[in-house]
Amino acid sequence: MPFRLRAPLRALSLTIAVALIVGACAPGQQIPTVPDGSTPPIASGPDPSATPSGTPGTPGTSPSYQPGSSGEPPEPPAPGPTPTPASPDPSEPVPTVDPEPTPPATDRPTAPPTQQARMSAELIADGFENPNGVTHAGDDRLFVNEQLGWVEVLERRTDGSFQKAGKFLDIQELVACCGERGLLGLAFHPDYQENGLFYVTYSDQRHSFVMDERRVSEDDPNRADPDYRRQVFRIYKPYNYHWGGHMEFGPDGYLWLGMGDGGFGGSTNDPGDPDNLSQRLDSLFGKMMRIDPADPDGDGPASYGIPEDNPYVGREGALPEIWARGLRNPWRWSFDRLTGDLWIADTGHTLWEEVNRAQWPDLGRERNYGWKL
Numbered sequence: 001m002p003f004r005l006r007a008p009l010r011a012l013s014l015t016i017a018v019a020l021i022v023g024a025c026a027p028g029q030q031i032p033t034v035p036d037g038s039t040p041p042i043a044s045g046p047d048p049s050a051t052p053s054g055t056p057g058t059p060g061t062s063p064s065y066q067p068g069s070s071g072e073p074p075e076p077p078a079p080g081p082t083p084t085p086a087s088p089d090p091s092e093p094v095p096t097v098d099p100e101p102t103p104p105a106t107d108r109p110t111a112p113p114t115q116q117a118r119m120s121a122e123l124i125a126d127g128f129e130n131p132n133g134v135t136h137a138g139d140d141r142l143f144v145n146e147q148l149g150w151v152e153v154l155e156r157r158t159d160g161s162f163q164k165a166g167k168f169l170d171i172q173e174l175v176a177c178c179g180e181r182g183l184l185g186l187a188f189h190p191d192y193q194e195n196g197l198f199y200v201t202y203s204d205q206r207h208s209f210v211m212d213e214r215r216v217s218e219d220d221p222n223r224a225d226p227d228y229r230r231q232v233f234r235i236y237k238p239y240n241y242h243w244g245g246h247m248e249f250g251p252d253g254y255l256w257l258g259m260g261d262g263g264f265g266g267s268t269n270d271p272g273d274p275d276n277l278s279q280r281l282d283s284l285f286g287k288m289m290r291i292d293p294a295d296p297d298g299d300g301p302a303s304y305g306i307p308e309d310n311p312y313v314g315r316e317g318a319l320p321e322i323w324a325r326g327l328r329n330p331w332r333w334s335f336d337r338l339t340g341d342l343w344i345a346d347t348g349h350t351l352w353e354e355v356n357r358a359q360w361p362d363l364g365r366e367r368n369y370g371w372k373l
Helices: 014-025
Strands: 003-006 131-135 142-146 150-156 162-170 183-188 197-203 208-215 230-236 244-249 255-259 288-291 322-324 332-335 342-346 352-358
Touching: 131 183, 142 183, 150 183, 197 244, 244 332
Parallel strands: 183 244
Antiparallel strands: 003 352, 131 142, 142 150, 150 162, 183 197, 197 208, 208 230, 244 255, 255 288, 288 322, 332 342, 342 352
């Protein structure tokens, strides 16, 4: 059920976001859970050159689909008033699935009824550069994403406030920033206290969307191991803007990832996705993905697992990572910790923003959210 808001209401204060995360860290009603099921099949993904020693690489190929692509296309200009498409990647696979016919347009939704809401905010930390996300690792600390390419760790004082404890992770040399690019997402593994694994998404210097697996240092819980990096996948992005990148581990234990569509292909009057990638099942752009990011064979750079009950598993011409399609730029979204529902905030173009609610336990399985039809 979509809810739409006027576009000028986008800006949110970090203090509010941090206050909300502090509330999320507190004990509360548990969301429903489901069994993980049997071991998921292996899908293709990263480049064997992206070893745990920290050497960057590019993804490999698969006979059925190719979630990543190699090659080093020229870096497009930084975001500005008139975005331009990046140069095509010659290694990108030729589409094999035609988009569905465009149905007749529907009327614009009317503004939903409103009621007064009371909120409060408390400053608990400041002095950041350009924070774009905050999360926790199941303890009293907070972790703040900085778009330029690092993660600040905050420790709780006895009075309930927080103090900076340094950079948990710094990958500025890998991250291309800024505009809508940069460090995009951070998610800690549900078993982080035992395995120390966490995941980051970012835009790299080759205009690609990247997900890396990282782990905490063995001798300092406030620092990531600088020498460990396993590239889960890398996907070349054809146009500027609409990177998405937010990810969370769901109540089912799998990693969910929101991918933006193809981006702007012409001018600022273009609403985006000129190739209609959001509707195509042979592309991961404009999708909600669901994967098991863990190394399937435990032997370093490998791929990732696909849950057996993903809706497009075994469907010819469709990528099995896809859970739902038709999203424009799901910049931020979350699982409701009281109900298990999935709330997706999808960034609009000029007039409307969209919030979609996917109810538990279906969670929008195989749903088409409509963009850009």
